[in-house]
Amino acid sequence: MKHLLLIFSLLFTMILNAQKSESDNVKAVIVDFFDAFHKQDTTALKAMVTDKIILQSISTNKDGKTVLKEDDFGKFMKNIASIPKDRTFEEKLLDFSIQVDGNMANAWTPYEFWYQGKFSHCGVNSFQLIKDDKKWKIIYLVDTRRRENCNKNSKN
Template sequence: MKSWTSMLAAAALCLGTPAVAQDDSNAQILHSVDEFLRGLNERDPAVIAAVSTEEGLLVSHRIREGREVIRMRSFAEDLATIGEGEETFREVYWDPTVLVRGNIAVVWAEYSFDLDGKRTHCGIDVFNLMKIEGAWKVTGIQYTVEPDNCPKGR
């Protein structure tokens, strides 16, 4: 008769679980996300371009006046206009979950966004990345815009 321990171990091996990087991939992935946000916060298209693909897509979801509003735009569109204007941005995220399989990664994290020092909204950021020529590049971002759902202290 097999022991409970060996049966549980065999069962655990049979259950498919998402691959989570066990090496320094998570740090490299989060570095790309951090740099993307640094480029946004500093309004510097060169920083964003260095860690993303021009073909990337931004998709936002919000509820406005009781209706869903979904906005899609390319990274190229944002890069062309990010240096315009005088507003200051501050987007930060916390407690990221990083999933990796081969050369594909996803980062899911709560975030907050301030405009000119005032909190405008919070939500969930989902960064999609691919390892391209040895570097993790952001290929797409989906995020929610939740003006009334910001945690205190963040």
């Protein structure tokens, strides 16, 4: 019985370590995505997503109604590349909550967006990823955007 418990304990530990390792790999893709985003490196961005990535944003319009906007990834890339080099922007990820099941992962990342050193808005990113050929790629990204109820403690 002791041997069975020991084997079960070792297997459980190995599973947890593998899960943690995959979570770390997913987090690395997201960190790399934002690094490329800030550098306006569209080649690197394209390498981290699937060909059929879906980009959506949820916000509230002037009338207080919820709006779901879908963006084309090609248009997103052109917009990123066209930001003048003298303009500064940073999306600061405040936390990571990552779940992995086999070849699928979800990451929830609250953020603050800063433009020209000034707070612009906050929200949450929700990433869906797929592991294909031993590499995690983003298949879906939806974010929320708001200006109220933001924790603006961070300035750097």
